[in-house]
Amino acid sequence: MHSDYNALSDEKTSVSDYPSNLHKAIMKRIRETNKDTINDDFIMKVWTSLEPESIRASNLFLDKPNTLVRNRMMLRGIDLGICNGMSLKEIKEKHPDEYSKYISSAYNYRFPRGESYYDLSTRLEAVMMDLEREEKAVLIIASPSVLRCFYAYIALAPLSRRVIPSLSFSHAYFIELTPTAYGCIEKKFPVF
Structure with missing residues (x-):
């Protein structure tokens, strides 16, 4: 979804208006999807981590009818241990040995005191x-x-889990994934 700090990316991003813009885009998508159904039948669940930026974004859904917001502790972001709060560039500069170990096996590597x-x-x-x-x-x-x-x-079920650290999501859109019998349907919608 979003974060003021994109763990293990090359940059930190400023997203002060992003929660509000995301909320508007998602509510627009819900109206489009459910325009032919009775509103009482639609329920959307919002699962959020306990991280401050996630709470801030989820608070925008609290007053919406047919929306249930649930804080889930297990959704907290990756713990980078001694490298928490650093971009990849900063890790490379301050901890070059740890950086090279991470680059050689990004999916399996644990920074000291991290996961x-x-x-x-x-x-x-x-x-x-x-x-x-x-x-x-x-x-x-x-x-x-x-x-x-x-x-x-x-x-990406059929693909290697090793691609996980390299996945990148833009703040310009949100992704809707609809599971199907043999995979999923992916749609991207712009965030205003």
Whole structure:
């Protein structure tokens, strides 16, 4: 979804208006999707991490009818240990040995006192199973590291998990994934 700090990217992003713009875009999509159905039948669940920027974005959905917001502790972003809060460029400058180990095996490498993408994916398994059981729409608001894991789980199932750290999401759009019998349908919608 979004984050003031895009864990393990080359840059930090400023997204002060992003939660409001995302909210407008998602509500527009919901109206378009459900214009022919009775509103009482539609329920959207919002699952959010407890990180401040995710809470701020999810708060915009609290007063919406037929929307249930649930804080999920397991959706917290990857813990980079001694490198928390640093971009890849900063890690390369301050911890060149750790950087080279990460580059050689990004999915499996753990920064000291941190977790790997493998660890994060394992932590998210229970939430992913919950998502599979959901019959209603679910919006996940979490850090980019968490969204990478969910995207790979739903959209990239036949591909190697090693691509997870390299996935990138733009603030210019949000992604709607609809599971099907043999994969999923992916649609991108602009964020105003």
